[in-house]
Amino acid sequence: MQVFKEIIARWWSEFTLQTKLMAIATLVVSLFMSSITFWAVNSIQQDAQMNDTRFGRDLGLLLASNVAPLLAEEDLTQVARFSGRFFHSTSSVRYIIYSNKEGEIIFGIPFSQQEVKNSFTLQRKLQLPEEYNPEVNIPVVRQHLTPDGKVTDVFVPISSNNEYLGVLAIGINPNPTVVASSNLTRDVTIAVFISIWAMVILGGVFNALTITQPIKELLMGVKNIAAGNFKQRIDLPLGGELGELILSFNDMAERLEKYEEQNIEELTAEKAKLETLVATIADGAILLDSQLKLVLVNPTARKMFGWEETHILGENLLEYLPQEVTQQLQQPLENISHGEHPEEENNNNSILPTRGEFTVTITKPQHHTFRILLTQVLDQNRENIKGIVMTVQDITREVELNEAKSQFISNVSHELRTPLFNIKSFIETLFEYGDDLTESEKLEFLQTANHETDRLTRLVNDVLDLSRLESSRSYQFNSLDLAQPIEQTLRTYQLNAKDKNIELVQEVEPDLPSIWGHYDLLLQVFTNLVGNALKFTPEGGKVTVRAYGVKGDPENSNDITHVRVEVADTGIGIAPEDQEAIFDRFFRVENRVHTLEGTGLGLSIVKNITEKHNSRIHLISEVGVGTTFWFDLLIYQPETKLNNHQEELKTLTN
Numbered sequence: 001m002q003v004f005k006e007i008i009a010r011w012w013s014e015f016t017l018q019t020k021l022m023a024i025a026t027l028v029v030s031l032f033m034s035s036i037t038f039w040a041v042n043s044i045q046q047d048a049q050m051n052d053t054r055f056g057r058d059l060g061l062l063l064a065s066n067v068a069p070l071l072a073e074e075d076l077t078q079v080a081r082f083s084g085r086f087f088h089s090t091s092s093v094r095y096i097i098y099s100n101k102e103g104e105i106i107f108g109i110p111f112s113q114q115e116v117k118n119s120f121t122l123q124r125k126l127q128l129p130e131e132y133n134p135e136v137n138i139p140v141v142r143q144h145l146t147p148d149g150k151v152t153d154v155f156v157p158i159s160s161n162n163e164y165l166g167v168l169a170i171g172i173n174p175n176p177t178v179v180a181s182s183n184l185t186r187d188v189t190i191a192v193f194i195s196i197w198a199m200v201i202l203g204g205v206f207n208a209l210t211i212t213q214p215i216k217e218l219l220m221g222v223k224n225i226a227a228g229n230f231k232q233r234i235d236l237p238l239g240g241e242l243g244e245l246i247l248s249f250n251d252m253a254e255r256l257e258k259y260e261e262q263n264i265e266e267l268t269a270e271k272a273k274l275e276t277l278v279a280t281i282a283d284g285a286i287l288l289d290s291q292l293k294l295v296l297v298n299p300t301a302r303k304m305f306g307w308e309e310t311h312i313l314g315e316n317l318l319e320y321l322p323q324e325v326t327q328q329l330q331q332p333l334e335n336i337s338h339g340e341h342p343e344e345e346n347n348n349n350s351i352l353p354t355r356g357e358f359t360v361t362i363t364k365p366q367h368h369t370f371r372i373l374l375t376q377v378l379d380q381n382r383e384n385i386k387g388i389v390m391t392v393q394d395i396t397r398e399v400e401l402n403e404a405k406s407q408f409i410s411n412v413s414h415e416l417r418t419p420l421f422n423i424k425s426f427i428e429t430l431f432e433y434g435d436d437l438t439e440s441e442k443l444e445f446l447q448t449a450n451h452e453t454d455r456l457t458r459l460v461n462d463v464l465d466l467s468r469l470e471s472s473r474s475y476q477f478n479s480l481d482l483a484q485p486i487e488q489t490l491r492t493y494q495l496n497a498k499d500k501n502i503e504l505v506q507e508v509e510p511d512l513p514s515i516w517g518h519y520d521l522l523l524q525v526f527t528n529l530v531g532n533a534l535k536f537t538p539e540g541g542k543v544t545v546r547a548y549g550v551k552g553d554p555e556n557s558n559d560i561t562h563v564r565v566e567v568a569d570t571g572i573g574i575a576p577e578d579q580e581a582i583f584d585r586f587f588r589v590e591n592r593v594h595t596l597e598g599t600g601l602g603l604s605i606v607k608n609i610t611e612k613h614n615s616r617i618h619l620i621s622e623v624g625v626g627t628t629f630w631f632d633l634l635i636y637q638p639e640t641k642l643n644n645h646q647e648e649l650k651t652l653t654n
Contacts, residue, residue: 030196037189044185048175049143052152055092056172057139060156063096064168071098072160076107083109094151094171098158099126101134101166126169128155134164149174214246221249230257284370284392287377290337290385292317301392304370317390322362329372332356336374339385359395369399416459419452426452463601475521475612479514479636482522482547482563489526490545493534501539504530509548515563516634521609526567528602529629533569536627541570550632566630573623582619583607 063086070079083096087109097108103125132140132155140155152172158165217234224232232253234246278285284301288294294312302308305322312320318330336356356374361367370392377387426445434442490504497504526545533543545567549560574582583603603617610617610631621627 026196030193034189034193037185040185044181049150049152052150052172052174053141053143053154056152056154056170057141057156059093059172060139060154060168060170063170064156064158067098067168068158068160068165071158071165072163080107080109083107092173094173095169096171097126097169099167099169101164103128103167106166126167128167132167134167218245218249221253225253225256228260230260284390284394286317286390286392288317288333288337288388288390290387292333292337292388294320295387304368304392304394322364324362325360325370325372328358328360329374332358332374333388336376336388337385339376367396368394369396371395416456419456419459422452423449423456459601475518477516477518477613480517480519480522482512482515482517482565482633483508485519485523485526486545486547488523489530492527493530496534497543500534500537502534502537503542505542505544507544507546507548512547512549512563513560514636516636517613521612522633525606525609528606529567532602533567533571533627537569537571543570544568560635562632562634564630564632566628568626568628570626573625574619574621574627575623579619579621583617 063083067079067082070076070082079098083098087093087096095109097105099105105126129140129142134157137157137159139157142153142155143150144153145151151174154170154172156168156170158168214234221232221234230253233250278296278298281298282300284304285296285298286294286301287296294315294317297307297312302310305320305325307320310320318326318333321329358372358374359369360372361369373391373393375389375391376385377389378384379386426449430437430442430445437445486506486508490506494504530543530545537543545565547563547565550562550564552559552561583606606629607617613631613633615631615633617629617631619627619629
């Protein structure tokens with residue numbers, strides 16, 4: 001029974017709501033119509049029973065009044081003859097039975113024991129109804145059910161001259177026409193009821209096979225389409241409107257699949273472009289979700305924080321940042337992720353995402369200074385936070401340049417102030433006390449002012465030269481005979497060297513190939529290096545300028561890859577702790593030896609000029625022995641080979 005209920009419940013659940021409503025409506029209508037029909041049949045039967053009762057009562061009274069005299073005379077023969085003619089004259093009478101006043105049966109038609117038993121149980125005494133009262137001359141009517149219908153039993157008291165003689169029991173058959181009509185109506189009603197439900201069941205089955213199942217397939221297909229499965233298809237051999245609907249659905253799914261493939265290709269291409277762009281930008285780019293977990297990290301950011309070999313995607317950012325960065329960014333990141341910062345409004349009254357800018361200095365794995373910009377990523381409605389974009393800029397060089405700039409300005413101001421103060425002091429002295437000074441004192445003051453003016457001029461010129469070299473100004477480089485600027489430099493310092501009793505030596509290898517360079521810039525390099533060498537070389541010393549070719553293949557005399565230039569002296573030398581800073585601006589060795597000559601910019605200018613020639617200045621020095629500065633220059637080549645030689649020289653000098 002439970003299994004049958006489960007089958008019915010499962011079968012019922014497969015119907016659509018419309019089908020269920022139709023079935024319920026059909027059930028209600030059929031029950032209503034059947035109830036009316038059965039009520040009509042019952043009313044007909046009740047009317048028939050009333051007619052039978054009335055007919056049996058009248059017939060019993062008539063018969064009792066006719067046989068009462070015969071029974072009083074105990075003439076049973078006449079009673080039997082009269083009753084027989086009456087019984088056979090109508091088919092409505094089922095039986096006629098007479099009993100005396102003690103209830104003993106004295107005569108009955110038909111007198112077949114079997115026939116009587118078909119109507120009621122016949123005993124020696126007639127079983128009278130409980131409500132029968134012989135003192136009341138009123139017939140008692142009852143009915144009992146037989147295979148042929150309900151039979152009406154009428155019990156009529158028989159009296160003659162106010163003397164109670166016995167009981168007449170007469171049975172009336174149901175009206176055959178009424179019985180047949182009511183049975184027909186009942187049978188037709190049952191047949192109609194069964195037919196209606198048979199049609200409902202068949203309609204439900206038909207609906208399940210031809211309508212419900214395709215609709216369920218369509219519904220499942222629509223759900224799959226909504227879930228993104230555009231490969232969904234429905235294959236049902238149906239025609240008509242459902243068939244057209246299925247064909248339209250399949251066509252829609254096919255179009256959506258093509259559209260999805262096209263969109264995926266476009267999105268993939270755009271994603272590749274975006275990833276390439278993010279991967280190639282110079283700044284670090286980090287994308288976080290609302291839980292501060294890493295979604296995207298470009299190679300620049302990985303290199304900045306030392307994450308090249310670390311799998312960090314999907315992890316919490318704060319667990320992998322350097323400690324200095326974590327301490328400064330933890331609270332701002334949490335605040336921005338929860339949207340606690342106040343939002344700003346632009347001129348168009350549209351909400352801008354919260355931004356935060358921070359500068360952080362780290363010491364590990366290397367000393368760097370980063371500028372970090374945090375920006376919220378909002379949804380389309382700009383209401384909910386979807387993530388955070390973290391942009392990292394390495395401003396270490398910028399900070400160093402700013403510090404160098406500040407130091408440079410401070411140094412220039414200091415260097416300019418000293419000669420200006422001296423010049424002003426001596427001129428004021430001459431102006432105020434000129435009449436009190438001797439001619440020799442006046443000449444000494446003027447010579448000192450002139451010397452300070454020359455010093456100031458050199459400082460300004462060096463500053464201008466260094467500024468031009470550090471700018472983006474381009475110089476025209478050409479083929480150059482290196483011996484010419486060397487000879488011009490030695491001629492310039494020949495008298496100075498002679499005055500200090502210092503030997504100037506030129507060792508230029510004969511037949512050197514032409515180099516690629518700028519004459520004036522190289523002349524300034526030689527001038528600064530030789531001038532420094534003469535300044536820090538004591539009397540009796542020696543300053544040597546060398547230039548020779550360097551061969552890539554020692555066995556091939558023609559395989560000269562570049563020219564090396566050396567300026568060596570036998571001066572005081574440079575202490576190891578000063579050799580790293582010797583090329584910094586305004587750093588002067590004379591600060592160590594308590595001299596005041598020079599601006600401290602000469603070697604910075606040399607460094608910049610050699611770098612302009614794709615080279616690098618080197619030094620070898622020993623305190624008390626001397627110092628040698630050297631650098632390499634490219635051999636002049638056709639333009640087609642110049643780039644290769646530049647790269648080669650960079651490799652050699654590094």
